[in-house]
Amino acid sequence: MASSRLVSESITRSTCATQTVRGTHQFEIVGYSLKKGLAVGEFVRSAAFAAGGYRWSVRFYPGGFGPAHQEFVSVFVKMMSNKGKAAARFDLRLIDRATGLSQSVYRAAQPMVFDYSVKHKKCKGKRGTRAFMRRSDLESSAFVRDDRLIIECVVEVVVNDSETASPATVSLAGVPAPDLSKHLGKLLEREDDVVGADVTFDVQGQSFPAHRIVLAMRSPVFMASLYGPMKEKGASRIAIDDMQPLVFSALLHFVYNDTLALPDDLGEDDYKEMVRQLLEAADRYAMDRLKMICELILSRSLDGKTVAATLALADQHYCDALRDVCVQFMTLGLDQNDEV
Template sequence: MPTTTHVKTASTCRPPETVQGTHVFDILGYSEHRGIGAHYSIRSGVFDVAGYNWVIFFYPDGYGEEAGGFDFVSAYLRLLSNGCGKVRASCDLRLVNPATGVAASVHPSLVAVRELDPDGDGSKVCHCMCISRGELEGTYLRNDRLTMECVVTVRKEPRVSKTRAFPSIRVPGSNLKRQLAGLLESREGADVAFAVAGETFAAHRLVLAMRSPVFKAELCGPMREVGARPIVIEDMQPDVFRAMLYFIYTDSMDHNDDLGRDYHSKNCDMVRHLLVAADRYAIERLKLTCQSILCSNLDMKNVATTLALADQHHCDRLKQACVEFMCCSNNMEAVVDTQGYKDLATTSPSVLADAMLRMSKVGKKLTKRALGDAPNNKSA
């Protein structure tokens, strides 16, 4: 029996590490930097956060269009490091109120994580302040001195552990079939024997009773035969009884063929005998398996014989398959010429008449010879 191997693996992603640093930038003689131009900037010293070099650009007359006639003051954080790949960082620029000594964020809405890409086409700067000159000079300037605190937070890539395999215990495929076949072959613990055409077979009452209601009644019911003498089985060949026993124990047709394997036409005779035995002992799974095999091997030479067998042993599915096969046949003459068709016309004319009626309903045109060979089917 094929087995499926399932391997379960896992990895763990830890929260991203953040590194935060604060750089205090004091600007003395602030008024001397005013009125120079919108693109004039004051640079802080280079400082390190998380292994990257940063610098603050302060624009006392604003920068570009945002200058608005020198009414605004701007500041930017710039990443100086190169060859470091993409960096995710945020900048919170705070101005120190000289009256209280408390630093407050100028624009909390600008404190957002941004992706900087000094080696590519992405941005290398964070815009971290744009404040009106009146507010800045009225609140944060004293003795011509401006103090700002730049809080830089770098978010590193999350760390993912190496993939590891979960511990597992492999369970081999079931060997129940092999063990039961060995039990049948060894005869160990057998408590009943059968005589079939001169051959003796040993078996276990419990197994037979579990698989066949007929065997259950014969071996365990009030009419059970008790004694050491083998139970005689009439009208069955030893090979057929052996194959039936093997199926009862293993759910397989024989020692070499698993359940559901297609049989060649040379094996269909054995399958027909097994079907009869399965019907006799009410082994429904074996009976249905035989029907499936015979259905898969229908041809123009055996369809009539198979139809008769299906009718005799109440195999409705197989009977229906035979009728449908005959309906689809493109050479009804070949079917009529078979001995099985002639035997069916003689022994079971009603079965053949029913088949003819069904064939006529689906528009099949029967030859005159086909109609003539079936007694009492003129009206069909």
């Protein structure tokens, strides 16, 4: 009689989920004209910042990294963690001082290895570009104003998380980013017939339908006026006569989307003026995050013609950080080239 052999097989499963952890740092160089006199190979360094469990810094070479690149400024990202080793992408950007927006200048599309233990002194844990931007182009651009330059560095560190998973385990690696604001924003897309709108704001002849509950959720002032004992509680239409429609539209967009969106066709002066008015609106409705964003934009675009008005605005609306920047600007006299 033939014998039979039973085979028992056990199947196991593991997953390696590759993710990235991002860190962003802004390195402001005050007194750029003094720094650009540094010799080839000399640099100024930012404070250390954290990303992915490692410490990093930005190195700026005003005179170029080496003799072959004397017409350029060079910028590098340096790993500062002792004995650290990691793969990371990075994006080196410049801040437009007029608008406060950042523009990517050099970006590593694929992860690059940063190894602090590498012995070669010129590339020890450091990655970047020798020809970041031609110096003459940089100094004639909107990135250098009032003798200041801001470099923004975004570092995305690759993290591998290996773990044993049972058949009932669901990996979160592919879960999309939070999209609540995206869905709320869609409520305003049909301006002529906003779905579920239960209140309309009349702003100098323009109508803005909205949702009481969303407004109340985002602003304690709206909460008090729409659901409290104030006269607007039962009103279906509310008039606002002391605010520009464009400003109210931007305020409403921020309420629903949590992002600042201003018209693209504004000139520099009109852009700054709208940010000032939006700061006033943010303070009026106690929307602190929007107020801080407006403060940041105004602090980056100071000049001799506007610093006094900006200081008065900061005092009026209790913007301590913006006030300090204005006072420092006036004290250091960083706008010597402007006519007052």
